[in-house]
Amino acid sequence: MNKDQVKGVTEKVKGKVTETIGRATGHRKQEVKGDVQQAAGETRKKAGDVKEAVKDTTRKPV
Incomplete structure (x- = not known):
């Protein structure tokens, strides 16, 4: 979870x-x-989700 996801959930609450x-x-x-x-x-939160998805797809496989 990145900071945008956390801040988004916090703001929703x-x-x-x-x-x-x-x-x-x-x-x-x-x-x-x-x-x-x-x-x-x-x-x-959705912006954070997108960032997380981009980060996951750009990681090189081990």
Whole structure:
């Protein structure tokens, strides 16, 4: 796992917490902010997945 994957997952979790708090308190703006954080985290995780796949394919076999 590379740093982009870790940061992406972390951002998704923070977004889920923010969304849940917003939903529980009826604060629509906070709920939307959580949704945006989750989307950003997913994007970053996918970028990390791509980097990892490229790294795996460029390694020379032993």
